[in-house]
Amino acid sequence: MAVVVRAGAAPLWWSGVVAAGVGAVPEGWTGRRTGALAGAVLFVLAAAVVALTRRRRYDILARGATRAGRYDVLQDRAVTVRNWRRGHRWWLVLAWVLALGSTFAVPVAGGLLLAGCGTGLRLKAGWLGRRERALESLLWVRVDQLDARAGRPAGKTVGGLRGTGVAAGDAAPGGARRRTAALV
Incomplete structure (x- = not known):
């Protein structure tokens, strides 16, 4: 489940950073300083809102997770x-274009808002990882319940989660790529 949450963090973060960097060039209607300050406020607000929304639903699903059965289909992280x-991809491109377009009015702010959303997703994935470590179980959404286009790991179509051991699969708790130890 944390893999789906974390999947959008990197593209949002990097497109936001690029849009903020490009947005620092034009003066804009409000000026760079005002735009940067507004962007900083939007970054913090977006990160907090994204990280804290739907936690109750995630918590309910995590507590009700059952052990993955033999016939449950679970996807690799990649x-x-x-x-x-x-x-x-089209929503990400549209968000990036809007962030770039907003630089002519309020420089830097749109990019930092986008980067804040990516940071919030990363924080939420970290919170889910701590939950998984506490439960000593990786939480998975069954493939038939996860709509990849909607990207909602806790949406209405998700009836419950499946749990496997922490060493199962190619994802670490929190949705990160599992690091393998080098053989000597």
């Missing part, structure tokens, strides 16, 4: 990330 990003 496949989940690829599917999410393909399903959302």
Whole structure:
């Protein structure tokens, strides 16, 4: 589940940073200083709102997780990330274009808002990772319940989560890529 949450964090963060960097060039209607201050406020607000929304639903699903059965279909981390990003690529491009377009009115602010959303998703994935470590179980959304285009790991179509051991699969708790130890 944390893999789906984390899938959007990197594209939002990097497109926001690029848009903020490009947005620092024009003076804009409000000026760079005002735009940067407004952007900083928007960054913090967006990160907090995204990180804290729907926590109750995630918590309810995590507490009700059942052990994954033999016939449950669970996806690899790379496949989940690829599917999410393909399903959302036009929304990501649109968000980036809007962030760039807003630089002529309020420089830097749109990019920092986008980067704040990416940071909030990363914080939410970290919170889910701590939940997974506490439960000693990786939480998975079944493939047939996860709509890759909607990208909602706690949406209405998700009836429950499946749990596996922490060492299962190619994802670490929190949705990060599992690091393998080098063989000597």
